Amino acid sequence: MALDSMGKISLKCFLLGVLILAVPHLSYVNGLFSYVIVELWPLVLVSYAVGANAVIFLLYREAEYQVAVRSCLLGLGIGIGWFLSVSSLSYSLFGWYIVTLSFFHWSEYFTIAVTNPASLGLESFLLDHSFAYHMAVVGSTIEFALEAYLFPDLKNLTWLPVLGATLVLCGELLRKAAMFTASSNFDHYVQSSKKPDHQLVTNGVYSWVRHPSYVGWFYWSVGTQVMLCNPVCLVGYIIASWMFFKSRIEYEEVMLINFFGDDYITYQDQVGTGLPFISGYRVPQEEIDAFRTFADNKDKDT
Numbered sequence: 001m002a003l004d005s006m007g008k009i010s011l012k013c014f015l016l017g018v019l020i021l022a023v024p025h026l027s028y029v030n031g032l033f034s035y036v037i038v039e040l041w042p043l044v045l046v047s048y049a050v051g052a053n054a055v056i057f058l059l060y061r062e063a064e065y066q067v068a069v070r071s072c073l074l075g076l077g078i079g080i081g082w083f084l085s086v087s088s089l090s091y092s093l094f095g096w097y098i099v100t101l102s103f104f105h106w107s108e109y110f111t112i113a114v115t116n117p118a119s120l121g122l123e124s125f126l127l128d129h130s131f132a133y134h135m136a137v138v139g140s141t142i143e144f145a146l147e148a149y150l151f152p153d154l155k156n157l158t159w160l161p162v163l164g165a166t167l168v169l170c171g172e173l174l175r176k177a178a179m180f181t182a183s184s185n186f187d188h189y190v191q192s193s194k195k196p197d198h199q200l201v202t203n204g205v206y207s208w209v210r211h212p213s214y215v216g217w218f219y220w221s222v223g224t225q226v227m228l229c230n231p232v233c234l235v236g237y238i239i240a241s242w243m244f245f246k247s248r249i250e251y252e253e254v255m256l257i258n259f260f261g262d263d264y265i266t267y268q269d270q271v272g273t274g275l276p277f278i279s280g281y282r283v284p285q286e287e288i289d290a291f292r293t294f295a296d297n298k299d300k301d302t
Ligand SMILES: C[S@@+](CC[C@H](N)C(=O)[O-])C[C@H]1O[C@@H](n2cnc3c(N)ncnc32)[C@H](O)[C@@H]1O
Pocket: 178, 182, 185, 186, 187, 188, 189, 190, 191, 199, 200, 201, 202, 206, 210, 211, 212, 213, 214, 215, 252, 255, 256
């Protein structure tokens, strides 16, 4: 798997953004420079962010610039989230949330750049996923801010955020493992017509569950709300994500049955979807029996 030029630009600009983490360490330098860093550190961080974006503006044009600026901002998100998480007790969980979101969106783009560059586009960042997704992020931010103000003790728990972070990490790992396993067969858009090279994947994490990337994303999104100790959004996220993946899996499986026929139906019999109370699209048993009898007879005739 070779990394194409957009993937390289994305990686470089993301790292340029993440490098903001090094800025406080410059305070070890003696003299006036050190004084500026220690006393005026918010200004120094803003200057770094502006400087990094100016470099990108000078280096890249058009499509490359669009990828570069998004990657850099997501890298800066990692740094800013980290600073927030270590500098303020009541807002430290929100800092982790920013780190989590920034890494997720950048790594979606980068993983597609590595595994399926033919389908790579700006939308691979999944930043414009849907209006509902944006509302979910805004809703969780508002709930966190309100509860941090009204019930600060709720945001000072330790075991719940650790549980949430574990869910986020496991969900992220499972999703990325699915993307690497399915490779060029994985597309952010559900395909409605079969590409000539589209193959059915049933190995690796696809032998554990039929929809590993959705299972990963489901637990990742629920994990973010556990991590934030957001009870209202936790319930909302479970219901909304479950409904979203239920309808998406049913639609996707109709397409997959069209593409792969009996091979996919056999796969469905052997492996579950991986999401609770979601069984996917099932062809009625009589139709499967009729089809298999027809296929057997056809084999005997030839
Ligand atoms: C966003 S990916 C999600 C894949 C899968 N549902 C999962 O959760 O890992 C959607 C694309 O993957 C393809 N796809 C889903 N399952 C597949 C499989 N087992 N083998 C090959 N392609 C698959 C679909 O055709 C669709 O275009």
